[in-house]
Amino acid sequence: MDTMNEQFISLWDYITGPELWLTVGTGILRIIIILLLAVIIVRVSKKVVNRLFVNRGRGPIRITERRENTLKKLIKSVVAYVVYFIAFIMILDNVLGFEIGPLLAGAGVAGLAIGFGAQNLVRDIISGFFIIFEDQFSVGDYVAIAGIEGTVEEIGLRTTQVLSWTGEMNVLPNGVVTQVTNYSVHNGLSIVDINIPYESNVADAERIINEVAATLPEKHDFIVGVPEIIGVQNLEVSHFVIRVIADTLPGFQWAGERNIRREVQDQLYKEGIEIPAPRVVMYNRDDKETFLEQNREREQ
Template structure:
């Protein structure tokens, strides 16, 4: 009965509630301080990268975005980890030194089973510091193609052009095709019917090509006519190439196709359509050949 009374006095006494209030205040102060340090630190990092042009070290905008986000994430992880240690030590009374020592031994044991995690982290550092790709780049890797949204310590987030977000472990990024580093090359094959003159068709396309750089900023230089690429059944193919801004090679190809179609149609050259020649089984070869010659004469006249 005495033990129950002592327990009741302890629960209703001021000492317990003062201890709880003190611990609660410490928790609030540590969390608020950590959030304040993270917020101020992020603002400082933002200003440092904003004023980079004044210093001796200058980096590209794409690399700046990647490094800035990485530094801010590292600051956040470090501050909150320190806050957790302070809570365990000052509020809950854990022996942090012994806890960290035990965690080190446990971490060594866990590390053998977390080789993929270690590989992802190491690969993430190599991706960032070797500048393999940066935030905003359009890349193709691990059977995924899209724009890089975020490069983290462990994963990379890529958004495809249809809106899906793909999260790829950095260790799986073994081969990368980066479309955002250099200018692209738009390659367009134009079908022209055999009835049209090659020289006249090339001259029309060349006149149209000279106007494109002034009309479309995606096209960097004047498109170049390579010449006749192939000879098909009902038409020949003229290939045109054009240098474009990075990632705009597909848009440049669509622009060239649209402009070529309109210009050729305006000049009386129609895009050839598939042709199908039919003949009766009862017709003799001589009759078929004579009919073909007559058709060719009509087309010539």
């Protein structure tokens, strides 16, 4: 009984004594200092990265703006992960007194075992590395990936975020990116088919279209060069089709098509060429022989 009392008194003295609280206070202070330094380093590194890319135009290595935005976000994320990981290791080693060597060795063995069951994660990271390394697409590009179309908001080593034009944010694992259609690399091509009724003359219709096409580059900055008439594309039941193509800035091919249709249709209507409508030609039975005779004469 006396021994238990002595142990309790010793424990109470240790708990209420200054040594424990001095040790705890020192440990908390060290943790705060380490975390504060980590936050400062991350913020400073972000500013340094921004400054480096601001001065990129003065150096010998030139990169596009789209690739610049991708690399900036990726470098900032990697630096933050590394700094916070180092801070976590320092807290375990210097403050809490854990043996880091055996801990890291155990983590390595555990990581090897987990790796066999985390093949999708490894595939996502490897795919993300090659997406960035090969510059398949960058932040700000309009792309079609795995049935999703939209603007790339962020590219990470594991996932890619694509914002649809209707506002949905799609988060795609990089491992599913097996085929990419990037609309932002080269100029787009607007393809417009214009229906003209058979009552109108082809030459007149093409003249009106050419007059309108000559004014489009001045009205719309995203149309590069004067749209070109390819010719009569199809002969339909009630009309023939004239195809027009135009080069546009990357990603603006759909806007180019809409504006070309609007401008051409307005001018065609003013010139008396209306939109063709379906029609039905009827013959009286009494006129059947006359009609057949006319066809035979045409064939001869």
